[in-house]
Amino acid sequence: MKRVLVLLVVVWGIMAGAGRAQQPTPAATSAALLANLFNNYWDDRARLFPLMATAQGDNRYNDRLPNDQTRAFRQQQARLYRRYLNDLLNIDRARLSADDKLSYDIFQYDMRTRLEGLRLNTWMMPFAQIYSLPTTLGQLGTGTGAQPFRTVRDYDNWLARVSRFPVWADSAIANFREGAKAAVVLPKVLVLKMVPQLQAQVTGDVSRSLFYGPVAHMPASFSEADRTRLTAAYQEAIATDLVPTYRKLADFLQTEYLPLARNSTGLGDVPGGAEMYRYDVRLMTTTPRDPDAIYQTGLAEVKRIRTEMEAVKKQVGYKGSLSSFFNSLSNNPRFMPYQTPEEVLRAFRGIQARIAPNLGRLFGRVPKSSFEIRQTEAFRAASATAEYNRGTADGSRPGIFYVPILDATKFNVTTGMESLFLHEAIPGHHYQLSLQQENTSLPKFRRFGSYPAFSEGWALYCESMGRELGLYTDPYQRLGALGDEMHRALRLVVDVGLHLKGMSREQAIDYLMANEPIAEPAATAEVERYLAMPGQALTYKVGALKLRELRTRYEKQLGTKFNLKAFHDEILAGGSMPLAILERHMDAWAARQR
Structure with a gap:
């Protein structure tokens, strides 16, 4: 509640500065509080998940790679989601506009769903063969992905980011071991696919590493001193941070984890797996x-x-x-x-x-x-x-x-x-x-x-x-x-x-x-x-069945008033959202067409 009161003081101060005689309406105050909450959340989220920020073109944290394998990181997530959920619930939804109510509902769904997921032991299986941090780093480090390599600072950002990979890998290995103790382990067939993926990044010739791509395509505008320094730094990062870490992960999975992995396949076969x-x-x-x-x-x-x-x-x-x-x-x-x-x-x-x-x-x-x-x-x-x-x-x-x-x-x-x-x-x-x-x-x-x-x-x-x-x-x-x-x-x-x-x-x-x-x-x-x-x-x-269901419903309800182009535009205008919220939103749209 204290956080909301502080936000109210800020909102009133801004509006009073614009016109001392004009007091903010309750609706304006609620809208301003909501906008401020969303902005603050996005900044906090970008700091917490800098790889996501990079993928979305937010380059403020391109030098960061938090260790998301730790209990402290999971606790940090939980605190963040609880705080923002509490702040949201202290805002009067009834005073918001229709668009703000939609954002309110999506955000509330998001926070509650994330908190629910943090109660599960999925952290005991840190990554698999698809969409893992080791493969993501490979995509980012080629110089052709989302990580920018246009300026000297961009190049230094990547060096700082990958320097944290060895610590991340050690924590992932520790989590795999905790999972093995609890019998929460990956299927053997997946581990067998992961090992060669990791081994593919192990090379004795750094110039043949895919992580050498930014050096091979360094901008001609860089000074000779920067080119020399960065070339040496990238060679060292590949030889001392990246290659040994990929080798360590591959060796661990092959020699220690694979014998402990399960012969069964489905998640329901591990303790707590059905709930997961x-x-x-x-x-x-x-x-x-x-x-x-x-x-x-x-x-x-x-x-x-x-x-x-x-x-x-x-x-x-x-x-x-x-x-x-x-x-x-x-x-x-x-x-x-x-x-x-x-x-x-x-x-x-x-x-x-x-x-x-x-x-x-x-x-x-x-x-x-x-x-x-x-x-x-x-x-x-x-x-x-x-x-x-x-x-x-x-x-x-x-x-x-x-x-x-x-x-x-x-x-x-x-x-x-x-x-x-x-x-x-x-x-x-x-x-x-x-x-x-x-x-x-x-x-x-x-x-x-x-x-x-x-x-x-x-x-x-x-x-x-x-x-x-x-x-x-x-x-x-x-x-x-x-x-x-x-x-x-x-x-x-x-x-x-x-x-x-x-x-x-x-x-x-x-x-x-x-x-x-x-x-x-x-x-x-x-x-x-x-x-x-x-x-x-x-x-x-x-998802497709729900969209087709909505289209068919409105074609019948609206008859000649149904406009397919308008239907598609309305769906795309609001962006991605949970299906139940989408259905309420589109039902309201259809009612307006009548």
């Missing part, structure tokens, strides 16, 4: 839906999409089973026309050109941010899927659609190139994320925040608009789109199956291969992704 998984489901889907209900939805969607796939098979005249149809497509040279990675990238650029004339019919809001299509870096391509990395709000870094191309001659066009582009690029993630962070009227926690069920749901919903955007005229691309939709439906079954229903890794791989055109290596990578990121795979279909 149910939390992950709530966190990722932003709904209270029971995992069993999600599982049943998955089964129903698999059946529906399979029927549509059978129709395409019949359309192209194939007489065999659906599984043999998938096999025929995967082995047919006709569908592997590329010779070089550049040809693959050029094909995606062609998709972008085909949808461009139709975007204006469906969207009034268009991002200012530039957009690029790039091949995924070689060091992480083997375990990567196609992905979108958001650009910066100031336009200094474009949004990037990354495509892993291990062998261009085996890149199959029937895997859904058109639907993949709609999802990862335009109008999927690029439109949603760019428009959100370009909307300066939003508080920063909303401009740069993300709720996977919204963002991934939006991207999957965009796949469903292929025909409206001039795509899917080729039945094989339509099949590819159905394959992508099937993939997300299968995830509802497999994710819950793995973590709560005793489904084995092998059963999950077989289930994917029986119901979609996917090769065993890709199916294996997918299943291992679900093991590493429990619940995340549910977000796509849960």
Whole structure:
């Protein structure tokens, strides 16, 4: 309460200075308090999570790498979230505008969800093979990622950041050991993938390290003295901080941790794992839906999409089973026309050109941010899927659609190139994320925040608009789109199956291969992704089904007053938010249209 009283004094002082005779209204005071709270929170959050700040173009803390593996850090998070939740609850929501009430509700949801997660023992499994700090540092340190390398200070910032990596790694190892004592350990199959990832950064020749990229591409404007100093400093950092730390992590996982890792797969198999998984489901889907209900939805969607796939098979005249149809497509040279990675990238650029004339019919809001299509870096391509990395709000870094191309001659066009582009690029993630962070009227926690069920749901919903955007005229691309939709439906079954229903890794791989055109290596990578990121795979279909449900609801309610462009613009204007809050917000929008 003391903090709120101090804020009130500040607000009154500012308003009194503008006009001594004018007293602030209760509504104005509440709005000012809320804005101040959001601004303070964003600054505190950026200091606490500087890697997130860097990814969002906030470069104030590019030299920092806090040790987020410690109990003290977790306690610091809890204090932060409790303090801001208490401050929020001391603001009178009833006096706020509709937009501020929306921000209030999202923030309250966020704080409570974060506090709930800190009660769980997920810290005992510090990282896996996907989205870990060791792989993130690899992306940042190449000189082509979110970490800027334009000035001498930028170069010094990176040196300061990576100097803290050895301490972080020691704490991660200590947490892995605590987890082993409590039997809260990763599956062996994941540890076997992590070891070579880490070993890939171990080199005796520092100039061959991917972390040497900033030195190899140092700006010509640097003085000779700076070039000499920084070159020596980077060589030393790679040789003494980075390479030994990656080697230490790899050796620990291989020699000490792997024998202790579990042969089972799902999170439900570790002590407290069922509670962890149910939390992950709530966190990722932003709904209270029971995992069993999600599982049943998955089964129903698999059946529906399979029927549509059978129709395409019949359309192209194939007489065999659906599984043999998938096999025929995967082995047919006709569908592997590329010779070089550049040809693959050029094909995606062609998709972008085909949808461009139709975007204006469906969207009034268009991002200012530039957009690029790039091949995924070689060091992480083997375990990567196609992905979108958001650009910066100031336009200094474009949004990037990354495509892993291990062998261009085996890149199959029937895997859904058109639907993949709609999802990862335009109008999927690029439109949603760019428009959100370009909307300066939003508080920063909303401009740069993300709720996977919204963002991934939006991207999957965009796949469903292929025909409206001039795509899917080729039945094989339509099949590819159905394959992508099937993939997300299968995830509802497999994710819950793995973590709560005793489904084995092998059963999950077989289930994917029986119901979609996917090769065993890709199916294996997918299943291992679900093991590493429990619940995340549910977000796509849960979110897309909700968006389609809302669109259908308003089409029926509004009839001729329904405007699809306005519907899309309203969804994108507010940015990412929990699905229950989105539904209330859009219901209010629909009421205004009447």
